[in-house]
Amino acid sequence: MHIAEYALTLCLILLVNFGLPRMMPGDPFLNAEDDLDQPFAANLTTEQVAYFRAYYGLDKPLSQQFIGYFCGLLHGDMGYSIQFKESVRNMIFSRLPWTLFMVLASLLLSCLLGSWLGCISALHRTGSLDKALYTGMVLFSELPSFVVGLVLLFVFSVQLRWFPMGGGLSPFVPPGNPLSWLADAVHHAVLPVLALTVSRLSGFYLLARNSMMTVLSKDYVRTAWAKGLGAQRVLWGHALRNAMLPIITRVFLSLGGLFGGAVLVENVFAYPGLGALMGTAVGNRDYVLLQGVFLFMSFLVLSMNALADVLCRKLDPRLA
Amino acid sequence: MSAVCVQSNLRKPSRILAWLAMAFCALVVLMGVFSDHLSPYTYNIPSGKSLEAPSWQHWLGTDDLGMDLWALMCHGARTSLLVGVSTALLAGLGGGLLGSFSAYLGGWPDRILMRLTDLVIAMPRTPTLVVLATFWGPSLRNIILVLAFFSWCGPARVLRSRVLALQEEKFIVAARSFGARFFHLARRHFLPNLFPLFMIGVTSQISRAIMAEAGLAFLGLGDPLSKSWGLILNSAMSFRGIHYTPFWKWWVTVPLFATAFLVAACAILCRELETRLDTKGWNRGKKAPGGNHAH
Numbered sequence: 368m369h370i371a372e373y374a375l376t377l378c379l380i381l382l383v384n385f386g387l388p389r390m391m392p393g394d395p396f397l398n399a400e401d402d403l404d405q406p407f408a409a410n411l412t413t414e415q416v417a418y419f420r421a422y423y424g425l426d427k428p429l430s431q432q433f434i435g436y437f438c439g440l441l442h443g444d445m446g447y448s449i450q451f452k453e454s455v456r457n458m459i460f461s462r463l464p465w466t467l468f469m470v471l472a473s474l475l476l477s478c479l480l481g482s483w484l485g486c487i488s489a490l491h492r493t494g495s496l497d498k499a500l501y502t503g504m505v506l507f508s509e510l511p512s513f514v515v516g517l518v519l520l521f522v523f524s525v526q527l528r529w530f531p532m533g534g535g536l537s538p539f540v541p542p543g544n545p546l547s548w549l550a551d552a553v554h555h556a557v558l559p560v561l562a563l564t565v566s567r568l569s570g571f572y573l574l575a576r577n578s579m580m581t582v583l584s585k586d587y588v589r590t591a592w593a594k595g596l597g598a599q600r601v602l603w604g605h606a607l608r609n610a611m612l613p614i615i616t617r618v619f620l621s622l623g624g625l626f627g628g629a630v631l632v633e634n635v636f637a638y639p640g641l642g643a644l645m646g647t648a649v650g651n652r653d654y655v656l657l658q659g660v661f662l663f664m665s666f667l668v669l670s671m672n673a674l675a676d677v678l679c680r681k682l683d684p685r686l687a
Numbered sequence: 688m689s690a691v692c693v694q695s696n697l698r699k700p701s702r703i704l705a706w707l708a709m710a711f712c713a714l715v716v717l718m719g720v721f722s723d724h725l726s727p728y729t730y731n732i733p734s735g736k737s738l739e740a741p742s743w744q745h746w747l748g749t750d751d752l753g754m755d756l757w758a759l760m761c762h763g764a765r766t767s768l769l770v771g772v773s774t775a776l777l778a779g780l781g782g783g784l785l786g787s788f789s790a791y792l793g794g795w796p797d798r799i800l801m802r803l804t805d806l807v808i809a810m811p812r813t814p815t816l817v818v819l820a821t822f823w824g825p826s827l828r829n830i831i832l833v834l835a836f837f838s839w840c841g842p843a844r845v846l847r848s849r850v851l852a853l854q855e856e857k858f859i860v861a862a863r864s865f866g867a868r869f870f871h872l873a874r875r876h877f878l879p880n881l882f883p884l885f886m887i888g889v890t891s892q893i894s895r896a897i898m899a900e901a902g903l904a905f906l907g908l909g910d911p912l913s914k915s916w917g918l919i920l921n922s923a924m925s926f927r928g929i930h931y932t933p934f935w936k937w938w939v940t941v942p943l944f945a946t947a948f949l950v951a952a953c954a955i956l957c958r959e960l961e962t963r964l965d966t967k968g969w970n971r972g973k974k975a976p977g978g979n980h981a982h
Contacts, residue, residue, distance in 0.1 A: 372802070376809040383815075387822045501698045509954045511898045513905055514947050517920070521939060525930050532930045627813025631902050635924075645814065649821050649906055661818045668811045 373673040380665045384658050385436050445659035450651040455659035465535055466640030470625045473563035481571025482614055489579035504569040512628035516562035516635035530558050533637035559636045563628050574617055578610040612683050619675030623668040699962040700955050708952035719768040722761035730762040738934050748937035766915040767897045774834045774896035779889035782839030786847035804840040820908040827910040834896050842888035849884055883964040894953030901946055916942040
């Protein structure tokens, strides 16, 4: 049932992707005639326009065009970038590891740190520690990742010069031993990962705090205390196991937000991932590339969300 | 997820912080409303040398074209407010009304609307925004429409669940059994009970929309004719060598921290609103579901 919904969303995205360029005013041939002062200006006759229309399949009805587009996608054909004259698929796959690394690292960090702080807060719910943590997290809760990224960039790399200002690796370094390569990569990744982590942290914190508080007020936790179990046993054995469920769901569901944040953060740090590719595509109005990246990201996020749905039903029998 | 469940664990932000947040928001609103009269210079005509440091003539310095940064910031506040408020009104009120009506009507309109919110919520927000803004062109109206399209689902769902809960209440059932019609119910019972939720919905959407616009503008998708804070950041960051020259100390810092403070202030205000309504508002004296008691 839910899987069907995700598939439907994916279809919607496909339709949007297919429809957007066709909804734009004018067509590629009008455009080519328009820029007469451009080096590639072309003055096409009606026959030539008809020829090119047939060549690109634009004379067929929309339904057939869509089927062709869809079959192409199934073969992994996302077209060629206008700016770079390169297959969009290859460009995406060469950039993918950077983004995946960044997203997964910050997902792990923000989830672990956020849940830990949330549990601490829930345990000290009347104390000043909870008050300070909670206030701080609310202050940070809506900060977008690119604002955090810009602050980190100008404080730590421009002013203090602790970290490089951008890129994924130092340029002009001959390939040496893999250890120094790794150190260089990590050195470049620290600030982008940190920016993304900080912007997602409070979501996990608020969720973990709330979930833990709810669980701690349940009868079975009171029973556990009454049995005389130690604090560690009650907290980690009884409470946390039940408080974890919403957090696990959140891990998968936050992927959409993380990829969105990555788009902005990578543009702040010129990090060579998918988001920076999207930024370049926007800057050059490279529609084919932009749509390819968008489609790929949507597919990734939607399949992760579907996975989360399945996993949750497995973990929590009450939902099934 | 019921709203009550979440709210009972809320903590009230400290009084000073709430006042500070209120003051900052008020300042930004004043900046936006009186933006034409607050600076001796205009935002769209160069009024000094390019990249002047802050001085008595130019309080916040100038940008690369020699425009006064304070004038730009005031105008940016106006743009941001325009985007934020109109998106929030469209999404908060429109989405809320849609949700309430769908719960009131029930049946297949309700089912269709809920499926629709599922679809929209599952779409990855930022990439879709970027694609739509690129294709439709960066005019302020398009940005507002696109943002509203992505933000109406939250308020719609919250209001829907509230109306569903309200319809089970004894006083509504009683009023219905006396033959109360839609307009009477809406005016006397639904509106007073739903108004706080509408307020929370609209307030939280304002800062979200401002942030989303700033993000799009930062990527170069802002309306070039109406400078916003994000667009100032974008032009500063696309200035070659911004990292190596001291210009960032005013050109980047001012819009950056203004944006950050505005978001934080909005978040605090929202939390304050939620806790106030939670403690003495619509669910006073009622036990929250799930045995989850308020402190």
